[in-house]
Amino acid sequence: MQTSFPVAAGDFTKAGAASSEIKRMLKQLGIPQKTIKRIVVALFEAEVNVIAHSYGGDISCDVTPQQVEIRVIDKGPGIPDLNLAMKEGWSTASEEVREMGYGAGMGLPNIKKNADLLEIHTAANDHTDIRMTFFLDGDKEQ
Amino acid sequence: MSAYHHSLAIREQLCFGCTHCMKKCPTASIRIEKGHAHVDPAKCIDCGQCMQACPHHAIGVEQTPFEMLFSFKQRVAVIPTVFLAQFEDSITNNQIILALYDIGFTHIYFAELGIDIAKQLGLEEKAEVQKPVISSFCPSIIRLIRTRYPGLCEHLSRLRSPGQIAAIFARAEVNEQTGRPSETGVFYITPCPAKISEFKSEEETKGKLEGIFDGVLNLDTVYNMVRNSITKNKKKFSLETCEGSELPEATSVSSTWSLINGETVAKATRHLAIDEIHQVIDFLEYVEEDDEFNIDYLEFKACAEGCVGGILCTRNKFLAKERLSRLASTLPDELSDDMKQRISKFADLMRSSAYEEPPEEDHSIKLDADIETAIHKMEKVRKITSALPGIDCGLCGAPTCEELAQDIAQGGASIRQCTVLRLKDPKELNTLARIWGEKVSQDSDLI
Incomplete structure (x- = not known):
């Protein structure tokens, strides 16, 4: 079961639209509530990252009975130092973005905290490709 | 778990399938089949929007037969203050109360006394309830959360509703x-059908003996009885005879609890109050997604303006609200010493019985209990939806094209029900019907 949503750069009014759609779908599929909550939190962070930092991108969601896999692929400009970006509180967000209540430097750390697996491919002047996986076998449920 | 009991019922002889109710239903629980509306009991939350939308009065609400009152020697009425607000200014509160005795009640308590009881005894929220705490005042909202937002069950207040607390005390x-x-x-x-459904469901699962109420009467029925009684007995209910008779007790703040903002007006914490079921649903989506929600208490009421907008209320809700506010201005800020003593006497009983069991989830939107099957069904829904016209005309008997697609995927409908496709390309429709199968039930010959 695959589905995808385009995310436009700079349009904060739509922030959370893709996350909401995916949440609705996961509820219909009967994914456990606690897993949905983790997915929505991680996904929302990723969605805002695309809006705030990239030239736009796509979010896709693939559900199997074993796992939910979310891929967020943007059109660049990439993250020059990924280790730094994974640090809590570190942010490149502009003053404008921070004034809107975003850019606290918790995006990637929050994704990492909520996903069971996280894989990021990125480089300066390249696109960023994030793959987050959530297992449905109940490992993290308790 | 036994099925939830619903108090709303379609009267088939009056319903001719006009789709008004189907379009209004906030949980898409209504379908038109063979010219009549049908309600899916798993999805219905008893909000009564359908009843309000029906131009033919084809939706009725069951209630306890009034005669049942007389199988008891002591006949206690628990009335919400909103009942008094239904009458125009020419009829006084004292007249209404005396007329309630006249039609057969022997004791009368305000439902809102329950709030004062909880306050006096310091009945706090259970510690395990998560913040933001969601008010459990409105039974339709409780049902909505249990069926559509089961992840939020742990936020639902466990303190019983004021009417129940008042009833236990009474x-x-x-x-x-x-x-x-x-x-x-x-x-x-009751001003609302959801209260009746809650009562009936509790009676069916827990048995009559444990019930808090012996019966629930519709506000409009009792309104008519009181109204008739006052009109026909002018002397008995003259202003002079009624003057000086006493109203049941409740404090000023409690008396407007059922209005929107009524619960939160006295709260010092961060809170929000939202009325009208569609608005509540929009907001619950948000609560469900936001992890860092800085609100302590959420007051939700399914009806616009709160219970004055109840489906069984007879008067314009804004006029009723005004009368209720005026009633509040005449009520005391504190209960009488006598009432406080009466409450203290039953403190232990009230403390032990004022809480609900944790609410059970009753998921109504899963496509299937098995994830793999649900995935297959959703893929099917996607494909069917893309073939449908997407104009949500409702002629097929489902409120939207997507709902029809879901019904087809669940085996409860056929794509042949789509009138637009049938007019546009009957041949193509036959092909699609072959691909997705016909309706599973025996009556697939309905078109």
């Missing part, structure tokens, strides 16, 4: 006076 007090519990009947007069 029963205890009357029983003590008479010493004959079997002769006491406690009746709630």
Whole structure:
């Protein structure tokens, strides 16, 4: 079961639209509530990252009975130092973005905290490709 | 778990399938089949929007037969203050109360006394309830959360509704006076069908003996009886005779609890109050997604303006609201010393019975209990939806094209029901019907 949503750069009014759609779908599929909550939190962070930092991108969601896999692929400009970006509180967000209540430097750390697996491919002047996986076998449920 | 009991019922002889109710239903629980509306009991939350939308009065609400009152010697009425607000200015509160005795009640308590009881005894929220705490005042909202937002069940307040607390107190007090519990009947007069469904469902699962109420009466029925009584007995209810008679007790703040903002007006914490079921649903989506929600308490009421907008209310809700506010201005800020003592007497009983069991999830939007099957069904829904016209005309008997697609995927409908496709390309429709199968039930010959 695959589905995808385009995310436009700079349009904060739509922030959370893709996350909401995916949440609705996961509820219909009967994914456990606690897993949905983790997915929505991680996904929302990723969605805002695309809006705030990239030239736009796509979010896709693939559900199997074993796992939910979310891929967020943007059109660049990439993250020059990924280790730094994974640090809590570190942010490149502009003053404008921070004034809107975003850019606290918790995006990637929050994704990492909520996903069971996280894989990021990125480089300066390249696109960023994030793959987050959530297992449905109940490992993290308790 | 036994199925939830619903109090709303379609009267087939009056319903001719006009789709008004189907379009209004906030949970997409109504379908038109063979010219009549049908309600899916798993999805219905008893909000009564359908009843309000029906131009043919084809939706009725069941209630306890009034005669049942007289199988009890002590007949206790628990009335919400909103009942008094239904009458125009020419009829006084005292006249209404006396007329309630006249039609057969022997004891009258305000439902809102329950709030004062909880305050006096310091009944706090259970510690395990998550913040933001969601008010459990409105039974339709409780049902909505249990069926569509089950992840939020742990936020639902566990404190019983004021009417229930008042009823437990009233029963205890009357029983003590008479010493004959079997002769006491406690009746709630309700402005909404959801309350009746809650009562009936509880009665069916827990048995009559444990029930808080012995019956629930519709506000409009009792309104008519009181109104008739006052009109026909002009002398008995003259202003002079009624003057000086006493109103049941409740404090000023409690008396407007059922209005929107009524619960939160006195709260010092961060809170929000939202009325009208569609608005509540929009907001719950948000609550469900936001992890860092800085609100402590959420007051939700399914009806616009709160219970004055109740489906069984007879008067314009804004006029009723005005009368309720005026009533509040005449009520005291504190209960009488006598009432406080009466409450203290039953403190232990009230403390032990004022809480609900944790609410059970009753998921109504899963496509299937098995994830793999649900995935297959969703893929099917996607494909079917893309073939449908997407104009949500409702002629097929489902409120939207996507709902029809879901019904087809669940085996409860056929794509042949789509009128637009049938007119546009009957051949193509036959092909699609072959691909996705016909309706599973025997009556697939309906078109």
